Amino acid sequence: MQKSVPLDLRGMQVFKELLTPEEQKLMVSALRDVVREAPLFHPITPMGKRMSVRMTSAGRFGWITDAKGYRYSPTHPDGQAWPAMPEIVTKVWSEVSGATRAPESCLINFYDAEAKMGLHQDRDEQDFSQPVVSISLGDEALFRVGNETRGGKTESLWLSSGDVVVMGGASRLLYHGIDRVKPGSSGLLPKGGRINVTLRVVS
Numbered sequence: 030m031q032k033s034v035p036l037d038l039r040g041m042q043v044f045k046e047l048l049t050p051e052e053q054k055l056m057v058s059a060l061r062d063v064v065r066e067a068p069l070f071h072p073i074t075p076m077g078k079r080m081s082v083r084m085t086s087a088g089r090f091g092w093i094t095d096a097k098g099y100r101y102s103p104t105h106p107d108g109q110a111w112p113a114m115p116e117i118v119t120k121v122w123s124e125v126s127g128a129t130r131a132p133e134s135c136l137i138n139f140y141d142a143e144a145k146m147g148l149h150q151d152r153d154e155q156d157f158s159q160p161v162v163s164i165s166l167g168d169e170a171l172f173r174v175g176n177e178t179r180g181g182k183t184e185s186l187w188l189s190s191g192d193v194v195v196m197g198g199a200s201r202l203l204y205h206g207i208d209r210v211k212p213g214s215s216g217l218l219p220k221g222g223r224i225n226v227t228l229r230v231v232s
């Protein structure tokens with residue numbers, strides 16, 4: 030990890046290529062171990078819509094959604110506790126978050142060529158003084174950031190493999206999402222696609 034001065038995107042800090050190609054490979058391998066224990070699943074929103082990303086988690090809590098709503102759960106939908114959070118992931122949190130607490134949740138989202146994520150706020154956590162740290166791996170993705178309420182002007186930035194975004198302080202509750210992924214823009218994942226890892230303090 031070579032920490033350089035981050036870009037500012039409406040108060041979010043964007044560390045371009047924080048992770049070296051070697052670190053990215055190691056992280057993918059650690060995430061594959063997690064997925065082997067806690068398989069990716071297609072989440073269904075409370076409105077009954079299937080999200081286009083597939084997801085799983087590591088750590089004390091995982092984020093899930095189903096007919097009962099959006100929430101953190103100590104168990105995978107299959108009933109088992111989530112696997113431990115990989116150390117290589119918590120190291121990124123220590124390096125960039127500036128947080129006083131350790132992350133309790135590591136959400137892993139997999140985007141295929143068609144997947145996207147609508148504009149939303151991260152607000153299922155208890156303590157908004159703790160940041161969200163987001164790691165991008167694999168194909169590039171167009172990240173859009175808006176405001177604290179729906180609507181208004183937005184700004185976009187392509188996130189590439191190894192980039193890390195810290196959403197903290199005044200940017201913690203900004204609307205954000207992924208418009209699209211650029212297939213074939215990275216060779217990190219043999220079958221293509223993008224992984225986004227988000228680390229959060231939940232309780």
Ligand code: SIN
Pocket residue numbers: 138146163165172188205206207225227
């Ligand atoms: C998210 O906000 O949950 C995902 C952001 C990303 O995929 O970069």
Ligand code: MN
Pocket residue numbers: 149150151205
């Ligand atoms: Mn989010």
